[in-house]
Every structure is written in C-alpha cells, then in structure tokens.
Amino acid sequence: MQTTLGGVVTLSGTGVHTGRPARVTLKPADADSGIRFRRVDLSNGTRSTVVKVEHCNVKTMQLCTVIGNADGVTVMTVEHILAALAGMGVDNVYVHINGPEVPILDGSARDYVEAIDRVGLVTQSVPRSFIRILHPVRLQIGESIAEFQPHHRQVISTDIEFTHRDIGNQSITFEVGGETFREQIAGARTFGFLAQAEQLRAAGYGLGASLENTIVLGDDGVINDNGLRFTDEFVRHKALDACGDLALAGAPILGRFWSHRGGHQLNHAALNCLMSQERAWEWVGGDNLQTDTIAFDKTPAEVPEFAYAT
Incomplete structure (x- = not known):
C-alpha cells in the first residue's frame, strides 16, 4: 500500500551550489499525489510554483539533479531528499521550499531519514x-x-x-x-x-x-x-x-x-x-510480490552480457 508522512517536518541549511540559506518543509499528501515540490518563495501569478517528481521534468544533471515545470520554475539538488524518500518507502509528500535549492545539510541523506523517522509513516488505502x-x-x-x-x-x-x-x-x-x-x-x-x-x-x-x-x-x-x-x-x-x-x-x-x-x-x-x-x-x-530480501554486498555485481544497446 502507498504511504505518506505521519506529520510535518522542517529542515534548514545551505544550498551547496548557490550558497544561499535554504529551508524545506515536508508535509503529508493524499494517495496518488506522488512527490511534489512547491517554491513558496514565488508568487503564483499566472505560473505554477509546483514541480512534480517525474523523469520528464529533469532540466539538467550537471553536478546535481535539477527539476522544473513548464513555467520555468526549478528546484536544484533534489537527489538526496529523493533518495531518503525512496529509501524509506514514502510515496506521497509535499515538499515546500523557500528558494531554488534543497539544503545540503551534512552532505548525505541522514538528516532527512531521521526527520522521516521522527514523524513516522502512515499507510494509505491505495495500492502502490x-x-x-x-x-x-x-x-x-x-x-x-x-x-x-x-x-x-x-x-x-x-x-x-x-x-x-x-x-x-x-x-x-x-x-x-x-x-x-x-x-x-x-x-x-x-x-x-x-x-x-x-x-x-x-x-x-x-x-x-x-x-x-x-x-x-x-x-x-x-x-x-x-x-x-x-x-x-x-x-x-x-x-x-x-x-x-x-x-x-x-x-x-x-x-x-x-x-x-x-x-x-x-x-x-x-x-x-x-x-x-x-x-x-x-x-x-504490489500484491503478491516476493518478500525475500537480498544481502548487503560490497563485491562487484555479476552483470550479464545481454543488452539492448542504444
């Protein structure tokens, strides 16, 4: 089943590339919302300030991951917070951000994981x-x-x-x-x-x-x-x-x-x-998926030679 956060959490820091103060607030979201960033520093006007996490919304990957919408609104350095949400199994969340870049915090995803742990997850009624x-x-x-x-x-x-x-x-x-x-x-x-x-x-x-x-x-x-x-x-x-x-x-x-x-x-x-x-x-x-897990492994993966080359 899908999940969202059990409460609201806010983290503050600095953008690693812009050097500007940055704050993100993670809020619970309805089922099937996905992950959506909202630039709260921008007025709505005639353009959307919301950027949904989708591969088609990637704008550049030069040193960091930047996503944006059709109105030109972008959010930089989303990879660590997205890793935390994916790694912790969060499907639906609103991420309100007060500037162009997600805070780098300590350079890892640990602070985001700890913030998610503080509020916990809520299971929703819609299958993943x-x-x-x-x-x-x-x-x-x-x-x-x-x-x-x-x-x-x-x-x-x-x-x-x-x-x-x-x-x-x-x-x-x-x-x-x-x-x-x-x-x-x-x-x-x-x-x-x-x-x-x-x-x-x-x-x-x-x-x-x-x-x-x-x-x-x-x-x-x-x-x-x-x-x-x-x-x-x-x-x-x-x-x-x-x-x-x-x-x-x-x-x-x-x-x-x-x-x-x-x-x-x-x-x-x-x-x-x-x-x-x-x-x-x-x-x-998600029904009837296998539930066994693989072991954590520090050896190189065995990769077969078959492929569709592009």
Whole structure:
C-alpha cells in the first residue's frame, strides 16, 4: 500500500551550489499525489510554483539533479531528499521550499531519514504501483555503463573507478528500502577534490560547500578532521545519488540497476532509455510480490552480457 508522512517536518541549511540559506518543509499528501515540490518563495501569478517528481521534468544533471515545470520554475539538488524518500518507502509528500535549492545539510541523506523517522509513516488505502523490468536495457556512454536487469526486488549495484589513491575501485550492491538504506547508505556524504574547488566556484558551483557538508580530497588524502564514516563512503554516496535519481521514474522500480563509472547524467540518460522502451517494462501492483530480501554486498555485481544497446 502507498504511504505518506505521519506529520510535518522542517529542515534548514545551505544550498551547496548557490550558497544561499535554504529551508524545506515536508508535509503529508493524499494517495496518488506522488512527490511534489512547491517554491513558496514565488508568487503564483499566472505560473505554477509546483514541480512534480517525474523523469520528464529533469532540466539538467550537471553536478546535481535539477527539476522544473513548464513555467520555468526549478528546484536544484533534489537527489538526496529523493533518495531518503525512496529509501524509506514514502510515496506521497509535499515538499515546500523557500528558494531554488534543497539544503545540503551534512552532505548525505541522514538528516532527512531521521526527520522521516521522527514523524513516522502512515499507510494509505491505495495500492502502490511498481515499474517492473521485463527485459535488460543497457546504455553506454564512453567508459560509463548503466543497465537495468529483471529482478524481483529493488536493487542498486554501483561500481566506481577513480585514480585518487583514497578511492580507487569500489563496488556496492544494496536493496532500496528499510534498514539497509538507513544504516548503510543514507549517511554517505558527497565528495569533491580540492584541486577542482576553485574552478567549480568560478563556474558558479559549490558556493556553499564546506568541510561540514563535503568530503574533500587533497593530494595527500581526505582533509576532513573526522575522516570517513565508511571506508568505502565514496561508492556508497554514488549509490545514494542513483537511488535519488531513479526516484524520478515516479514509482519504485522492481529490477536491478547497475552502473559503472556513473553519475547523475548517466543515471538520467539510462532512466530515459528505459522509459522509451515500453516493451522492456510494465506497471504492476504490489500484491503478491516476493518478500525475500537480498544481502548487503560490497563485491562487484555479476552483470550479464545481454543488452539492448542504444
């Protein structure tokens, strides 16, 4: 069955790219509402200030995920809050935001998860619908690869490769939802490289980034005083981002999503590729779904060679 929040929660912080103060208030929503952002800093006038979470509303994926409506109203950096909502199984919520960007908080989804836990979930009387993968769909862009594969659960597998010695090659597989997301994924923070900071800020990005909300890597390693929360925090955060980006499908995806050397742009391109191939997926109700779970796995996913190349 669908769910919504059991109460209202508000979180405040700074936009990691704009550097501006930001506040979001999450409110319960009726069944079948989905996730809808409302820019409360803008007057309604003749244009809508509401942006619904749908893959067709993605405007850009350059360093963060930006969604917008037909009237030009946008919301930046939605991936962490969407990951928290997806990971905690929230179907319907109104997100009121007082500016153009969602607050970065500590750089992870942990604060959003804790806020959801404080008010709890309410089960609604309408069944939840899923997008079930029927056939594999693969997209390759250069050395980056993403693939959706049939699976009876919501599974994300992520592999990353970086030349920096503190990252290297890392892999993770997890099931979206429940304790695994809360304990193993939600707390993983965004990361960046000190050598690129000046260039990013000159381009108008990362104006609110700090050691309080970003893992920063210098030539000699992580420069944050408290180090890492997980030895493989980098791939866990990439998996968190993928979880949030896939929430833009508008419904949970029953299948395994695998990405290699991925990021926001690959995630979105892969989701668009999937949705365009209507024979590769179907809508299905939540009744009689298998209830066994997969184990949390830090080894690379076994990915078959079959695919629909695009």
